Amino acid sequence: MDFKIEAKDIATKARSGQITTAHGKIETPIFMPVGTVGSVKAVQVSDLKTDVKAQIILGNTYHLYLRPGLEVLKKAGGLQKFNGWNRPILTDSGGYQVYSLSGTRKLSEEGVVFRSHIDGSKHLFTPERVIDIERCIGADIMMAFDECTPYPCSYDYARKSMQMTHAWLDRCIAQYNATEPLYGYHQTLFPIVQGSVYKDLRRESAEKIASVAKEGCSIGGLSVGEPKEVMYELTELVCDILPKDIPRYLMGVGTPENILEGIAQGIDMFDCVMPTRNGRNAMLFTKNGILNMRNKKWAEDFSYIEEDGASYVDTLYTKAYLRHLFHAQEFLAGMIGSLHNLAFYLWLVGEARKHILLGDFAIWKSGMVKQVMQRL
RNA sequence: GGGGGGAUACCAGAGCGGUCAAAUGGAACAGACUGUAAAUCUGUCGGCUUCGCCUUCGGAGGUUCGAAUCCUCCUCCCCCCA
Numbered sequence: 001m002d003f004k005i006e007a008k009d010i011a012t013k014a015r016s017g018q019i020t021t022a023h024g025k026i027e028t029p030i031f032m033p034v035g036t037v038g039s040v041k042a043v044q045v046s047d048l049k050t051d052v053k054a055q056i057i058l059g060n061t062y063h064l065y066l067r068p069g070l071e072v073l074k075k076a077g078g079l080q081k082f083n084g085w086n087r088p089i090l091t092d093s094g095g096y097q098v099y100s101l102s103g104t105r106k107l108s109e110e111g112v113v114f115r116s117h118i119d120g121s122k123h124l125f126t127p128e129r130v131i132d133i134e135r136c137i138g139a140d141i142m143m144a145f146d147e148c149t150p151y152p153c154s155y156d157y158a159r160k161s162m163q164m165t166h167a168w169l170d171r172c173i174a175q176y177n178a179t180e181p182l183y184g185y186h187q188t189l190f191p192i193v194q195g196s197v198y199k200d201l202r203r204e205s206a207e208k209i210a211s212v213a214k215e216g217c218s219i220g221g222l223s224v225g226e227p228k229e230v231m232y233e234l235t236e237l238v239c240d241i242l243p244k245d246i247p248r249y250l251m252g253v254g255t256p257e258n259i260l261e262g263i264a265q266g267i268d269m270f271d272c273v274m275p276t277r278n279g280r281n282a283m284l285f286t287k288n289g290i291l292n293m294r295n296k297k298w299a300e301d302f303s304y305i306e307e308d309g310a311s312y313v314d315t316l317y318t319k320a321y322l323r324h325l326f327h328a329q330e331f332l333a334g335m336i337g338s339l340h341n342l343a344f345y346l347w348l349v350g351e352a353r354k355h356i357l358l359g360d361f362a363i364w365k366s367g368m369v370k371q372v373m374q375r376l
Numbered sequence: 377g378g379g380g381g382g383a384u385a386c387c388a389g390a391g392c393g394g395u396c397a398a399a400u401g402g403a404a405c406a407g408a409c410u411g412u413a414a415a416u417c418u419g420u421c422g423g424c425u426u427c428g429c430c431u432u433c434g435g436a437g438g439u440u441c442g443a444a445u446c447c448u449c450c451u452c453c454c455c456c457c458a
Contacts, residue, residue: 032411034411034412035412037412041412041414041415058411060412063413090411092411093411095411097411097412097413099411100411100412100413101413117413143411148411192411218411220411221411223410223411224410225410231410251410251411252410253410255410271410272411273409273411277409277410277412277416278408278409278410280414281408281415281417283408292406292407295406296404296406326415327404329415330415335415
């Protein structure tokens, strides 16, 4: 994997660049749609490519391991072939499930025993095992196995968890170095900064990650409920420590505002379920603000979803019609919402990139944040 | 013509003497959602000057300390037999 920085903003720490993977190039800053079980929910691959203009999508190690399972993925020749995407894929390691499925798993220094949310069966995930699974999935970018700490989180717990994540990282790297890709193309490994909301822990973790990161690195454990100001402050602190010449990925973030702030602090990659999940739940992000498409006020609004929107659905359907679809619980409603939101997110990071290259990112951003976050 | 059942809030539908402004669904209205156990979840849902009060359970009377619940009559609906 290769990363070239093309431009650096002067007023902020934003930068634009290009990542080259075995499955294609990625222009940064970039937003990566989430496709947990191998599919970006409610969105066709064809639309992801031509309409959303996604360049890389996520998959999830825990979910794909459980279903369809490693044998199928191996026989398919990797996830890129299996799901028809054939472009760059990043897999989350299951570290988020350590957090989100905390009620059905047991955590120890060795690893995590998950109780399958599908059938209740037990599955041990160790750092070594996670790397093996990610090899089977064939992700271009594999995430190290970590614990995403909850919020709030005591200092003591955060410190121990961070130390464990660091120990797991060393084991991930060892396993990474001891194994080969299964499908003949290069896979890279991103380590993850943890440390909850504690600055000294974040600093320590960032230093650890900086010392081992080769081709990219990431920041985890944020956007789990802490105030956004805390997230911004910690992102800045961490970015100042992380290597400048490799991509930085802020995991699980976020709202359009979060993403623009992240870009300003030097983040290159983002992912979040928000555009798809909220899109399925009738919340639309537009360049003029946020709409709840279930609201009565759209019942007889026959204007297009977004007159100059980024997706073809924006001028194919009216607000009144989309509201009707949501009320009628038609699958099409969630498909339109997801497609619209993803196209908006990709448009947003594309614009950010454009303005970084132009040199007026800071001005553009402050106007855009206000515009994009207002409620319509 | 004879016999029986029923009318409850926007809809459907519990309740069958006090703990009922009335269960439960649905609809409606609003909100939440940040490395997806989510096409999910939450709240409100008679009125008001809202720790209380007022008006409601087809209509009119009555019994009772007290009625959506019991009695009488009326109106409408449904079913069975001829």
